[in-house]
Amino acid sequence: MTVQSLWAATAQPSPALQSLEGERQCDVVIIGAGYTGLTAAHHIALSGREPLIVEANTLAFGASGRNGGVVSPKFRVGFPGLMARFGRDTALQMYHAGHAAVDSLVDMIETLGLDQARLHMGGHIAAAHNVHALGGLQATANWIKRETGGASSVMISADQVREMTGSTIFCGGLLTPKAGGIHPLNYARGIAQSLHDRGVKMYINSPAEQVRREGERIIVQTPQGRVSARQVIYATNGYSDQTRATDTLHRRLIPFRSAIIATEPLPAHVLAGIMPGGQVCGDTKRMLRWFRVVGDRLIFGGRGAFGKNDSHNAFRTLQRSMGDVFPVLRDYKIDFRWSGLVAMTLDYLPHAGQLDDRSFYAIGYNGGGVAMSTWMGRQLGAMTAGKKVDLGLMSGEKFKPIPLHAFRAPGVRLAAGWQQFLDVIGR
Numbered sequence: 001m002t003v004q005s006l007w008a009a010t011a012q013p014s015p016a017l018q019s020l021e022g023e024r025q026c027d028v029v030i031i032g033a034g035y036t037g038l039t040a041a042h043h044i045a046l047s048g049r050e051p052l053i054v055e056a057n058t059l060a061f062g063a064s065g066r067n068g069g070v071v072s073p074k075f076r077v078g079f080p081g082l083m084a085r086f087g088r089d090t091a092l093q094m095y096h097a098g099h100a101a102v103d104s105l106v107d108m109i110e111t112l113g114l115d116q117a118r119l120h121m122g123g124h125i126a127a128a129h130n131v132h133a134l135g136g137l138q139a140t141a142n143w144i145k146r147e148t149g150g151a152s153s154v155m156i157s158a159d160q161v162r163e164m165t166g167s168t169i170f171c172g173g174l175l176t177p178k179a180g181g182i183h184p185l186n187y188a189r190g191i192a193q194s195l196h197d198r199g200v201k202m203y204i205n206s207p208a209e210q211v212r213r214e215g216e217r218i219i220v221q222t223p224q225g226r227v228s229a230r231q232v233i234y235a236t237n238g239y240s241d242q243t244r245a246t247d248t249l250h251r252r253l254i255p256f257r258s259a260i261i262a263t264e265p266l267p268a269h270v271l272a273g274i275m276p277g278g279q280v281c282g283d284t285k286r287m288l289r290w291f292r293v294v295g296d297r298l299i300f301g302g303r304g305a306f307g308k309n310d311s312h313n314a315f316r317t318l319q320r321s322m323g324d325v326f327p328v329l330r331d332y333k334i335d336f337r338w339s340g341l342v343a344m345t346l347d348y349l350p351h352a353g354q355l356d357d358r359s360f361y362a363i364g365y366n367g368g369g370v371a372m373s374t375w376m377g378r379q380l381g382a383m384t385a386g387k388k389v390d391l392g393l394m395s396g397e398k399f400k401p402i403p404l405h406a407f408r409a410p411g412v413r414l415a416a417g418w419q420q421f422l423d424v425i426g427r
């Protein structure tokens with residue numbers, strides 16, 4: 001089975017980078033070259049300090065090079081639920097952070113002139129898969145209207161969802177205009193190219209094998225090199241199990257495989273009936289399915305029955321699911337199939353914080369980090385400059401390693417099977 005992403009097949013070239021050999025000094029060494037690491041480097045460089053990135057694989061090898069490119073201000077946890085648990089101010093703070101995250105991505109693209117990221121802010125449709133879920137969307141729309149006085153997300157009828165998506169299976173939805181899609185790998189490569197042009201040092205195929213303190217310095221050891229820095233940022237997210245050096249972060253996360261398929265180019269008459277308004281769409285199932293049109297193809301993604309590796313069965317399940325949403329696509333071939341690791345947290349929220357006075361991190365985007373990781377990069381830039389940053393529920397204060405992680409992670413994946421069952425029986 002060929003597993004290649006549509007993004008890898010259509011991306012601009014990556015800047016030519018080497019692996020680290022020998023000794024380097026810098027202000028902040030960043031482990032991981034995804035959006036979190038790259039955007040943190042951008043802000044650190046802007047402030048006149050010297051960042052340096054070490055990446056275990058290729059540039060944006062992790063989720064940043066493989067995701068669906070959906071840009072949205074949403075979290076996995078709804079705002080009414082956040083308000084019920086943590087109060088109005090905290091829920092509002094999260095609402096504004098979600099929107100600020102989208103702003104920071106748009107700003108990054110405009111500031112660096114990243115046309116190749118192909119940002120299209122066409123809006124996001126959350127499509128209800130049953131009446132119960134529709135009630136949840138309505139509660140969110142009501143909350144936004146009541147608590148923010150605005151209409152950043154509005155309810156749309158089943159007929160409107162049908163017109164906007166071309167699918168008849170949804171019973172209504174929530175439209176969020178401040179959302180859209182990008183070419184995710186080009187976004188990462190574009191930021192990296194800009195950093196490269198500004199002389200920021202980045203090394204690929206250079207896993208951080210060990211991180212240690214030597215007096216006032218942080219030492220990061222790679223197979224053939226060594227970096228001495230004042231501070232370190234861990235930006236390894238769902239890929240934090242590659243070496244022991246990031247074990248403490250890995251134990252805070254539950255990595256989950258998420259997969260995507262892309263159809264062959266569709267004829268104009270078929271394409272005209274699918275997402276004609278250029279929105280992106282995700283449904284309300286616990287094991288979310290989402291889709292968008294990219295060029296003349298539909299890409300369709302989902303989480304669920306995926307093990308540690310890619311499997312024929314998992315992709316076939318996804319293709320069947322696509323056929324349920326768009327029966328017309330059952331006759332078309334799949335040209336690309338790929339997957340990557342999403343980093344789940346026990347509270348379904350991302351977190352950023354410090355491990356000690358010189359070690360920082362931002363991880364746990366729960367499958368929604370395209371915009372949020374860009375915002376976190378900005379926060380890491382501020383945090384490493386000694387500025388106070390109020391992350392509210394996303395702070396690292398109570399974000400600790402999961403006790404008995406080795407046993408709980410498989411347990412949570414098993415529980416996902418139960419969640420899928422609930423989806424199937426319509427609960």
Ligand SMILES: Cc1cc2nc3c(=O)[nH]c(=O)nc-3n(C[C@H](O)[C@H](O)[C@H](O)COP(=O)(O)OP(=O)(O)OC[C@H]3O[C@@H](n4cnc5c(N)ncnc54)[C@H](O)[C@@H]3O)c2cc1C
Pocket residue numbers: 031032033034035036037054055056057058059060061062063064065066067068069070071072206207208209235236237238239240241242243245246258259260301339340341342362363365366367368369370371372373
């Ligand atoms: C299939 C899929 C679809 C998704 N779709 C969407 C979407 O449509 N919208 C959305 O908002 N979010 C989506 N996401 C989530 C989003 O992609 C992530 O939240 C985001 O990319 C996280 O960026 P990051 O930089 O924190 O981590 P990553 O991009 O995962 O980068 C981590 C990097 O750290 C490197 N690394 C790990 N250990 C070491 C080490 N020891 N030394 C050096 N380097 C190391 C890894 O090689 C990797 O490149 C999706 C994720 C997946 C997997």
